[in-house]
Amino acid sequence: MKMKLFLLAMASLALIFQLPLSAQAxxxxxxxxxxxxxxxxxTPWNHAQRLDMLSFMASQKLNAYIYAPKDDEFHRKFWRQPYPADKYQELAELxxxxxxxxxxxxxxxxxGNDIDFNPPGCYDDRAAMVNKLMAMYDIGIRHFALFFDDIPTLNAKGQAEFVNWINDNFIKTRPDIAPLILVPTEYHLHQMAPNGQVTEYTKTLANSLQNDIMVLYTGSEVCPDGLKLDTVRAVNQLYGKKMGIWWNYPVSDYMKEKLALGPVDxxxxxLTNKDIFAFFINPMEKPELxxxxxxxxxxxxxNPADYDEKVAWDQxxxxxxxxxxDDMKIFANHSQRLENNWAHIGRRDAPELRSMYFGLWKLVEAKNTIPKMAMLDKLTENNKTRAxxxxxxxxxxxxxxLNEGKPQLEQLQRMTEAEKYALLILQDKTTKKQRTExxxxxxxxxxxxxxxxxxxKISEESLGKFIxxxxxxxxxxxxxxNSND
Structure with missing residues (x-):
């Protein structure tokens, strides 16, 4: 009987906060x-794409979606203004x-780009934010977030005062609203504590925020090469509470010519739910892929403990x-890694092929004809299968x-064709004229x-490197x- 009463109480709380029961446990x-x-x-997703994504999320037992497209002007640039009627209706349907x-x-x-933290302007901006959130409350939304990421100024005191005021005067005055979520301006560990020294911004914000405000960050970097328990514990210690993860994969807005088709890795x-309260995946502009x-x-x-990235990706x-x-795995295998001077995320592209070519060049340099021919046979079969x-x-x-991935598919097709001619030359079975052609x-x-x-772009460090x-x-x-001739 006690257990039944407990479950009923939990179900009631889940309804109050508009969260699935599984998210409360x-x-x-x-x-x-x-x-x-x-x-x-x-380009933000359109309404049909968002509705489709919700259905997909439900099939994967995902239970939360944050609406925050950076280039939705009413989310960021014109944040004070209400949404137009047609957009408002779409959000209601969503x-x-x-x-x-x-x-x-x-x-x-x-x-964050133009908010006024000082009197008298701060009073107008606080009122504008309440109006903005109230309009969403009226269509049934019961969970809200404030983002101060990617802005040119660091004002921890102003942000904390503003966020705390919204928490006191909007969130807490409505008992059916879930805890407020915040993304700070310093949103990864290397920003928060470069060289192990906590910045004044992070120190001030962490000490000033009300404790029930939940905070998201991206890990050790913006797009890090993995997420370690030590990183999570270090950030939790900085803020004195459990934090949430905003994972920047497969997002590719900094490298739009590349598709991120690998697993989160x-x-x-x-990691357990005792270490992080949330795990949010930031996707590409391309929702299907x-x-x-x-x-x-x-x-x-x-279930972090049982996660196997290869099994999950295959499935x-x-x-x-x-x-x-099987065909899609071949394509996706060549388009996983996103890397530049600050982003290092995703599995390596076609690592098996890259290893084979590394071995081939060693054989070519050593002039080991028989093993070289065996390796070339494997590579030729790989080429044909991919084609x-x-x-x-x-x-x-x-x-x-297809609409989302056709440019990269066609580029891989070109690269595969170029590889075919290179392999023919390396086979040493052609005449000089044929090699020239x-x-x-x-x-x-x-x-x-x-x-x-x-x-x-695709397979830059694997097939592209060989070419x-x-x-x-x-x-x-x-x-x-030619010079010897």
Missing amino acids: DNGPEIKLRGVVEGFYG TQKAKKLNIDIIFAVSP KLDKR SKIAIATGADFAL AIQDQYGQLA RAISRLLKSLPTKA CFAKFREIKEQIAANESTA NDFDGWYGAKSEEM
């Missing part, structure tokens, strides 16, 4: 809030669908692409996925690859042979 392996944050720069699917809609506003399996990584992130958030592609799954997979995907991939075709396709790199290495090696060899 701390005794299971799952992270409390598990979901998607539409928080990328670029909220109603989310409730039916037991998904918590979290409405976020990013006021290098996440510490020792984002579903691969989102599905793997859902697996992690449901996600199988579930989403059925008979085309067939790309052809099938271009012909049969579902329209939404093959190299001319190789160079022609390589120019096409270069012409499309601004809109489509560049071969061009340099054979180009120099051709010049040497």
